[in-house]
Amino acid sequence: MKQLEAIPMDYSQMASSQVAGDSADRVQRSIAYMREHLNEPLQVATLAALANVSASHFFALFKRQTGCPPIDYFTRLRMQQASRIMDTTKASVKEVAAALGYDDPFYFSRVFKAVHRVPPSYYRMSRGNSMAEPNPIFQTGSQQVQNNQCSKLNKAVH
Numbered sequence: 770m771k772q773l774e775a776i777p778m779d780y781s782q783m784a785s786s787q788v789a790g791d792s793a794d795r796v797q798r799s800i801a802y803m804r805e806h807l808n809e810p811l812q813v814a815t816l817a818a819l820a821n822v823s824a825s826h827f828f829a830l831f832k833r834q835t836g837c838p839p840i841d842y843f844t845r846l847r848m849q850q851a852s853r854i855m856d857t858t859k860a861s862v863k864e865v866a867a868a869l870g871y872d873d874p875f876y877f878s879r880v881f882k883a884v885h886r887v888p889p890s891y892y893r894m895s896r897g898n899s900m901a902e903p904n905p906i907f908q909t910g911s912q913q914v915q916n917n918q919c920s921k922l923n924k925a926v927h
Contacts, residue, residue: 795820796834799827803843807850808870811843848884851877855893862889 799816816839817827831839847869854865866877881889 792830793834795822795827796831799831799839800835800842800846803839803846807847808868810870811840813839844880845884848881851881851889852885852892855889856896862893865889 799820802816802819803811813828814824816831817824820827820830822830828839831837831842835842837845851865851869854860854868860868862878863874866872866874869877871877871880878889881892885892887895
């Protein structure tokens with residue numbers, strides 16, 4: 770009889786770990802989508818639809834997995850790409866902004882400064898357009914945005 774009592778508990782633990790794994794997969798798929806669409810506007814509803822969950826559920830799921838709201842994470846990915854472009858090309862700030870889907874280079878500069886703590890022109894000048902690695906805005910391994918970085922971005926941009 771004790772064996773039968775243990776089965777539901779083991780099954781519920783299995784189901785719980787499967788849900789957690791499924792959640793992680795959904796978040797990882799949405800991050801991959803973000804990386805492929807850095808030059809396009811993005812809405813949480815789009816990511817939620819790709820994950821096959823409601824927007825509010827996706828928002829909570831993403832934040833629980835990464836520690837950061839999805840749009841802030843996307844902004845960080847864009848600014849990481851901006852720093853790579855500026856490190857490896859002679860593109861102007863306006864060209865970098867346009868390459869990442871920003872119509873307004875001044876708004877792009879404000880967002881860049883909120884993330885990197887320096888305006889793009891100063892960033893490039895301080896780097897000498899070298900092939901150096903961009904500022905470490907992401908944690909190693911999982912490439913997740915740091916929590917304190919997201920809160921600073923919210924305050925500076927909004």
